[in-house]
Amino acid sequence: MDENKNISAKDRKILYISLSVLFAILLIGTVLIFANAFSMQKKVGNYTIQLEQYCVEYSEEYDYSDLYTAEYPRIETLDKDVDESLNALMYDTAMDRINYWHLEPDDSVRAFQEEYFSLFCSDVRCEVGYHNPYLMSIVFREIYTTDNPVSGAKYTERALNMDLLEGEVYELSDILYIDEDFVRLWITSYNEAHSDPFALNDETVATFLAWFQGKGEELSSFYEFRSYFYITEDKDFIIGISIDPNTAAANYDVYCLHNSAWNTKLTAQQLEPYQNMTTRFWGGYSLTEEAGEIIPCNNWKKNLWFGEGSSAWEYWEAHDYLQGDAFWDAFLHAASHS
Numbered sequence: 021m022d023e024n025k026n027i028s029a030k031d032r033k034i035l036y037i038s039l040s041v042l043f044a045i046l047l048i049g050t051v052l053i054f055a056n057a058f059s060m061q062k063k064v065g066n067y068t069i070q071l072e073q074y075c076v077e078y079s080e081e082y083d084y085s086d087l088y089t090a091e092y093p094r095i096e097t098l099d100k101d102v103d104e105s106l107n108a109l110m111y112d113t114a115m116d117r118i119n120y121w122h123l124e125p126d127d128s129v130r131a132f133q134e135e136y137f138s139l140f141c142s143d144v145r146c147e148v149g150y151h152n153p154y155l156m157s158i159v160f161r162e163i164y165t166t167d168n169p170v171s172g173a174k175y176t177e178r179a180l181n182m183d184l185l186e187g188e189v190y191e192l193s194d195i196l197y198i199d200e201d202f203v204r205l206w207i208t209s210y211n212e213a214h215s216d217p218f219a220l221n222d223e224t225v226a227t228f229l230a231w232f233q234g235k236g237e238e239l240s241s242f243y244e245f246r247s248y249f250y251i252t253e254d255k256d257f258i259i260g261i262s263i264d265p266n267t268a269a270a271n272y273d274v275y276c277l278h279n280s281a282w283n284t285k286l287t288a289q290q291l292e293p294y295q296n297m298t299t300r301f302w303g304g305y306s307l308t309e310e311a312g313e314i315i316p317c318n319n320w321k322k323n324l325w326f327g328e329g330s331s332a333w334e335y336w337e338a339h340d341y342l343q344g345d346a347f348w349d350a351f352l353h354a355a356s357h358s
Contacts, residue, residue, distance in 0.1 A: 154304030
């Protein structure tokens, strides 16, 4: 009889602890939900997004000639501290590859320049895809060259998604749980839009999962792996990964058009199983109120990379470039030289 009482007491203790833990989890979740809901009652009113452009024409300032244009936004709200932080971030993001390859080169880039560079060119285009009183989503698209200004052009993308109230920046891993199921969804969607360039098997899923998580160790000395997303005007999600070559990979990409950005469109409904609801992002995303005015750049200059009347973007669209299986082959080629 005493033994049965002892067992019962242990069971009661375990049950009490379990219920306490469950209650604590529910309480924390409720607090987070109400905190996000309360925070969404605040909003940024009428703000402006001024598009600007940084333009450099041919110069003798460097050992080789250069020509680049970079378009970027500047936001003006009532919170000067948030404005200053976001404006600096947007400018730096627009200039990311220009800084890496040209304005702020490290020793490896300087050595690469001495061997390969005769001309540096870049054209960065900016698009504010979506904005409301709480969020702003921006994509930067860039064509640049690290060697031959014609046949060695490279294309890449990067994006910013910003909380306009707090100045917080949301990465893909902040809003979604990235796992194998998500990667399979992403590959399936990409294949449907690009005629099945990737085999949907365990090896491919494992490779992309590592890249989305920033863990491409086997090729990290050749490429920078960065996942990104941005929101369209229709509130769909463009989710991608940029695989930008550094000097080691660029050595083997000379005279090859190189696409460094792969993305696909997914709806919020498709992403629902993977949504991380503990962030403020989804609360701001769910609201439909419009706010903010986009002002075009009033002194925008066309990049004359290819001379008067020519466009690097038209050239890119008219020529084949590395993608799908061809890009896998380029990876294997670079890895074989590691």
